[in-house]
Amino acid sequence: DVKVTQSSRYLVKRTGEKVFLECVQDMDHENMFWYRQDPGLGLRLIYFSYDVKMKEKGDIPEGYSVSREKKERFSLILESASTNQTSMYLCASSLADRGQGQPQHFGDGTRLSIL
Amino acid sequence: GESVGLHLPTLSVQEGDNSIINCAYSNSASDYFIWYKQESGKGPQFIIDIRSNMDKRQGQRVTVLLNKTVKHLSLQIAATQPGDSAVYFCAWGRGYQKVTFGTGTKLQVIP
Numbered sequence: 262d263v264k265v266t267q268s269s270r271y272l273v274k275r276t277g278e279k280v281f282l283e284c285v286q287d288m289d290h291e292n293m294f295w296y297r298q299d300p301g302l303g304l305r306l307i308y309f310s311y312d313v314k315m316k317e318k319g320d321i322p323e324g325y326s327v328s329r330e331k332k333e334r335f336s337l338i339l340e341s342a343s344t345n346q347t348s349m350y351l352c353a354s355s356l357a358d359r360g361q362g363q364p365q366h367f368g369d370g371t372r373l374s375i376l
Numbered sequence: 377g378e379s380v381g382l383h384l385p386t387l388s389v390q391e392g393d394n395s396i397i398n399c400a401y402s403n404s405a406s407d408y409f410i411w412y413k414q415e416s417g418k419g420p421q422f423i424i425d426i427r428s429n430m431d432k433r434q435g436q437r438v439t440v441l442l443n444k445t446v447k448h449l450s451l452q453i454a455a456t457q458p459g460d461s462a463v464y465f466c467a468w469g470r471g472y473q474k475v476t477f478g479t480g481t482k483l484q485v486i487p
Binding site: 265300301302303304306309319351353362364365366367368369370 | 479
């Protein structure tokens with residue numbers, strides 16, 4: 262079974278802090294993703310990466326950055342946290358597409374509160 | 377998470393009955409469609425997928441139907457059980473690199 266592990270289930274930070282959310286997958290997947298999930302808005306893609314040191318902006322990248330130094334690890338960084346970044350953050354991974362289509366496998370999320 | 381089910385349409389089904397969850401997708405160029413299940417406090421879990429060259433695919437107790445003409449996807453769950461209670465999302469995309477998620481339907485199983 263694919264295992265996607267997010268380092269924290271709950272996190273409380275203060276406005277202006279730099280926040281790191283970590284995600285590790287153990288299935289040698291090429292693709293990794295960061296989403297945020299808010300009531301009424303569903304899942305929205307922040308950033309994704311299809312290879313080490315590669316990244317692409319998703320639909321809502323503002324206020325976030327990412328880092329992928331190793332294949333198994335994908336970090337989401339809030340450069341200067343703001344209250345509107347209070348949300349559930351979900352990490353996912355998948356095999357490379359290769360025209361076949363591959364399902365994304367999700368971690369259990371980090372509920373981040375910015376005070 | 378715990379708040380995922382808020383503000384969502386809810387389908388209430390008697391235990392043992394069949395459930396049908398519907399999804400309208402927006403991008404007619406999509407070639408891949410997926411259903412996810414999200415239980416309270418957990419991340420979405422992959423259930424079943426279907427490609428645009430198919431109109432039906434069956435899994436264990438689940439069937440996905442695709443109608444490209446009206447851009448409609450449905451998930452049928454046979455003999456619904458209490459453990460099926462969750463929020464169900466459809467997702468669609470092209471090439472799977474980047475998908476769009478629907479907002480979800482909450483399935484409530486009545487014992």
